[in-house]
Amino acid sequence: MTVLLLRLAGPLQSWGADSRFQTRSTRREPTKSGVLGLLAAAKGIRRTDSIEDLLTLRFGVRTDQPGTVLRDFQTAHDWAHPDKKGDAPAMPLSNRYYLSDAVFIAGVEGGRDLLEGLDGAIRDPQFPLYLGRRSCPAEGQISLGLVDGDLISALKDAPWHASLWQRRRLPRSVDLPIAIDAESGQLGDTVRDVPISFDPTRRQYGWRSVTTDRVSKPNPDGDDTPDWFAALGGV
Template sequence: MDQFLIFQLFGPMASWGECAPGGVRQTLGIPTKSALLGILEGAVGITRDREKMHGAFAANYEFVICGSENPVWAQDFHTVQVPKENKKILYLTRKEELSNPEQLETILSTRDYLSDSWWLVAVKAKPQAPYSLEELKEYMERPTFTPYLGRKSNPSGLPFCPQIMSGDLKGVLGSCSKKFKEKLNSVGLNLPELQTDGYWERECQDLKPKFIIRRRDVPLSRTKWLFEERTINYGEVLNREDSQCTTPE
């Protein structure tokens, strides 16, 4: 019987970074693996310079994610300083780009966000994982660093409410989603409905993928911002009756 750490993510704004080489910074509908690893590592208190620990987290924790139906998209604008185009100069870091103020110009950058969206995340740990699920649960109840949803300007709007549960994945996610919604409905907060489809890594005995995609979101180096690809599955992870929100009486 598999064991999972289940937690929720909710905030007024969230942004899960797509590849962004230019001025348009889009967002995915679900958190990237690098974002989820960052949330766990931030709760534990791991800093960006601890490369070996980042590698251990990336290799030993797997995620299953489902998110809100019909998320509300928002966009804002930023001005960004960039060096003027010069094919003779190769900049390797952002620091090098900003090293000569006389060669800088300003461009307009757009940023996409999701507003008032909710995600349910299940974490499975391998035997050699650096922290057990029970240890991660304790850290997530009292995170070392302030949690945010993709960008530092997007703080978490609710506690993670981590739960350790064992069983088949659909049953575990369904039970937790009902528990979270009942608790929040009791104080007048109605969460959006969850999609029945979601994403997971590797093979899962009780889940059947509708299709398989590749995504470059596994961190190789936090200091150099290098990532590698992984294969993820997309399909039904939640029964319809478990995804419905109820209204408080």
Template sequence: MASPYLVFSLSASLGSMGELAGHERRGSLLWPGHSALIGLMGAALGIRRDGDFSGLDSLKIDVAVFDSGTALRDFHTIQSVPAAAVKKPNSRPEAIRKAGGRLTTSITLRDYRAGVFYGVAVQGEGLEEIAAALRKPHFTLYLGRKSCPLSSPLNPQVVQADTVEEALGQVKVPFWLSRHVDLSEKVMVVGEQGSQRDYVHDVPLDRQRWHFAARDVGIRHVELPGKTMK
């Protein structure tokens, strides 16, 4: 029996899909995680980061990786005041003055994926409202970081499909990518199903402190039925 799915596309010249983040390295997954997509839909609906995401957290999301792009690493040089030099400063300028100008310099790494394209299928409540918001988003949408704007409209639509694969086969491909998306090849789909299993930390526990829990995801390589729309 057919079920409703919200399907949309995500393309960006640069994307950064959150991974476990330390002080010196911010990695990127090959696909946007659950929390990133919930955040994107929430931004479209006008929900601020400290807002109520309870209506979105229960959505079931599958991602088709049409093009995972190319790895790109950016290097940042940062300076900080040695913790032992100043205790409880009121501001950074005050800390620098009290430390006598002594600063600790370190290099941090930021990982990106260049030239990515994904298809997303969402199941749950409120799909029509989310689709309308994705067409006219309240806040600017980006893929991971604010330095990663989307390169095309999301083309959201609510479709009827018997399977997730059938729904993903109805994703609209931007015309300039149509030559590069080969539907005759198998596509990696990330969701709850899949013989290959992996753990990703993309379940938000505390959005204020950026704490995330691990989630078991399924990875499968399938041929999408039907024809992806262009």
């Protein structure tokens, strides 16, 4: 098999899997539906088009820099439908959640021909690429290229992409969590983020089983000296 690796980094990311009404949450790592949506946008696939070829891909993601969860409290007024006095009625309040300064390495495993086409599309996309929401553009190069082999090995072997300021805050060896589609017969957590259809008139999502793993990476920029001031409650 072949694996396409993607670096997902930017000032803000938001990967919703269970958002409802006025609360738009984010998972702590990219969703399969979000990454397949990014690949579909790169290829110029419209929301009403079939994505059957993308659904054959096995998905996994490694958290290189977890980032910080931010809440954006939004208010709005409906100026398109003013009341009798000419004032805009207030719209429902909403809470939207984002990941700030996060970095992930995502991978999709499949046939080489399909992945070569996706790699080329990511490097020259037909539609703008964003990290979960349109307000979250990607930063820097997304594609890390193709790797021969299986998905878990590709995710474990890929270089660590955390920012220098993050590496300096961590010890000389770090454990990076990995979430990956479970293989047949494996037990795992179930997540409803398989995009059967992106059609806005009939969005459909299926369930997938996710297992977890970890990989240790050396951190030559780290410091194993205990931070006694922080341990004592200092700022």
